[in-house]
Amino acid sequence: VAARPLAQVVPVPAVVRQGGAPYTFGEGTVIRVSPGAVGVGRYLAGLLRPSMGYPLPLRPLGRRDGIVLALSGHAGDLGDEGYRLDVTKQGVAITAERPAGLFHGVQTLRQLLPAAVEERTPQPGPWTVSGGTITDVPRYSYRGAMLDVSRHFFTVAEVERYIDQLALYKIDYLHLHLSDDQGWRIAISSWPRLAAYGGSTEVGGGPGGYYTKAQYEQLVRYAASRYMTVVPEIDMPAHTNAALASYGPLNCDGVAPPLYTGTNVGFSSLCVAKAVTYRFVVDVLRELAALTPGPYLHIGGDEAHSTSAADYTAFMDRVQPLVTGYGKTVLAWHEITNAHPVQGAVAQYWGTAGTEQGVVAAAKAGTRLVMSPANHTYLDMKYNPSTKLGLSWAGYTEVKDAYGWDPATFLRGAPASAVLGVEAPLWSETISTSDDIGYMAFPRLPAVAELGWSPAVSHDWDAFRLRLAAQGPRWDALGIDYYRSAQVPWP
Numbered sequence: 402v403a404a405r406p407l408a409q410v411v412p413v414p415a416v417v418r419q420g421g422a423p424y425t426f427g428e429g430t431v432i433r434v435s436p437g438a439v440g441v442g443r444y445l446a447g448l449l450r451p452s453m454g455y456p457l458p459l460r461p462l463g464r465r466d467g468i469v470l471a472l473s474g475h476a477g478d479l480g481d482e483g484y485r486l487d488v489t490k491q492g493v494a495i496t497a498e499r500p501a502g503l504f505h506g507v508q509t510l511r512q513l514l515p516a517a518v519e520e521r522t523p524q525p526g527p528w529t530v531s532g533g534t535i536t537d538v539p540r541y542s543y544r545g546a547m548l549d550v551s552r553h554f555f556t557v558a559e560v561e562r563y564i565d566q567l568a569l570y571k572i573d574y575l576h577l578h579l580s581d582d583q584g585w586r587i588a589i590s591s592w593p594r595l596a597a598y599g600g601s602t603e604v605g606g607g608p609g610g611y612y613t614k615a616q617y618e619q620l621v622r623y624a625a626s627r628y629m630t631v632v633p634e635i636d637m638p639a640h641t642n643a644a645l646a647s648y649g650p651l652n653c654d655g656v657a658p659p660l661y662t663g664t665n666v667g668f669s670s671l672c673v674a675k676a677v678t679y680r681f682v683v684d685v686l687r688e689l690a691a692l693t694p695g696p697y698l699h700i701g702g703d704e705a706h707s708t709s710a711a712d713y714t715a716f717m718d719r720v721q722p723l724v725t726g727y728g729k730t731v732l733a734w735h736e737i738t739n740a741h742p743v744q745g746a747v748a749q750y751w752g753t754a755g756t757e758q759g760v761v762a763a764a765k766a767g768t769r770l771v772m773s774p775a776n777h778t779y780l781d782m783k784y785n786p787s788t789k790l791g792l793s794w795a796g797y798t799e800v801k802d803a804y805g806w807d808p809a810t811f812l813r814g815a816p817a818s819a820v821l822g823v824e825a826p827l828w829s830e831t832i833s834t835s836d837d838i839g840y841m842a843f844p845r846l847p848a849v850a851e852l853g854w855s856p857a858v859s860h861d862w863d864a865f866r867l868r869l870a871a872q873g874p875r876w877d878a879l880g881i882d883y884y885r886s887a888q889v890p891w892p
């Protein structure tokens with residue numbers, strides 16, 4: 402079995418030098434780790450032991466043989482997430498400045514092994530990795546995936562499964578859309594009805610659900626163990642029916658509307674004029690900030706069709722300082738640029754044309770961008786008219802569409818330096834199971850992940866589609882029910 406070319410990896414690494422003797426894992430292979438790399442070593446062992454059937458014991462650094470996970474102990478040109486991977490006859494050495502870099506190197510090593518390595522029962526080898534060197538660093542530091550847990554609720558186990566799938570493609574931010582018209586999904590101690598009542602249903606009228614604080618902290622820890630930072634979103638002032646239904650006083654007329662299980666948007670708004678609204682926002686953001694080790698709180702801001710422009714601006718002027726007051730950075734959908742984005746705020750672009758001059762102007766004035774153009778990155782868009790799941794308001798999105806754009810230039814006129822990275826949102830109006838997530842996210846999520854990680858100069862659909870094809874057998878082994886796009890030459 403010819404060992405896989407080093408450059409076959411998705412996202413494609415920055416620098417690949419193929420050559421030299423391959424390395425073959427065996428009964429005696431050990432995993433040697435720096436003191437700070439024990440967690441990554443345990444993760445790697447957990448990946449390889451079931452399918453290889455080898456003991457793969459963890460050992461301290463010593464002889465340079467077998468698998469080495471070493472932290473360099475000094476700042477260099479690999480940064481927080483980069484790594485170097487050297488394959489020789491003696492073994493595979495992954496070096497990095499930070500554990501996240503080692504973790505990303507492990508994802509690359511994983512992909513250099515046969516797809517059978519993803520099986521959870523002993524598989525025949527050989528477990529050979531081609532000789533050579535990879536030096537790899539990300540193009541963007543923000544490479545996100547969003548899961549809408551409001552329209553349909555997903556359990557901790559279902560989210561953790563998605564986290565594991567995202568880790569394979571070096572995604573480092575998980576944006577959880579925790580509230581919307583159809584469901585409030587995070588327990589807030591000072592406003593208990595938000596989750597207890599506001600989380601009691603979902604699109605289609607199912608049982609919904611919510612995360613207790615302990616469950617949410619479990620998700621944050623699990624994501625962190627895969628070097629992913631959680632970005633919680635409380636969407637405001639629109640997309641708030643679940644909160645408005647839970648507390649009558651939050652409504653301008655004091656009357657709580659019924660819970661909503663449909664899929665319309667833009668009909669709800671917090672009452673901008675009432676003082677209680679800001680007590681609500683302060684309490685929610687305070688409790689959420691306490692649960693969020695990451696730098697961002699996402700305050701939504703999209704589709705405020707039932708909020709006047711003046712009220713929207715007044716609301717955002719009052720709410721953004723609350724986020725920064727808790728030491729967090731504001732993330733919001735790009736409509737925030739119609740108001741006054743505070744210094745340091747990040748706008749998440751979700752348009753389709755790349756011509757919104759208000760967003761361009763804000764970017765020129767210092768607002769940074771996370772790029773999520775809906776006609777390229779929305780994983781809830783149908784692949785084609787016959788796709789059962791998903792929506793089509795932004796058009797049909799095949800794999801080539803997910804890959805065929807440049808985050809640096811999509812928003813025309815915005816400085817490339819304003820772009821922090823990319824994010825692939827998966828809205829869940831029509832998505833309710835892990836299999837649904839897998840079908841819509843694969844193969845398009847890896848395309849967006851490559852746009853976030855790999856150098857612009859490596860962007861090439863003809864090469865990418867071949868590398869993507871080699872991922873198919875991995876997804877089969879991982880039990881991911883992916884869409885077999887005709888654009889990809891699956892093996």
Ligand SMILES: CC1=[NH+][C@H]2[C@@H](O1)O[C@H](CO)[C@@H](O)[C@@H]2O
Binds near residue numbers: 666751779828
């Ligand atoms: C930012 C944004 N707001 C809308 C829009 O994206 O489309 C999504 C469906 O594709 C929908 O669920 C969401 O509420």
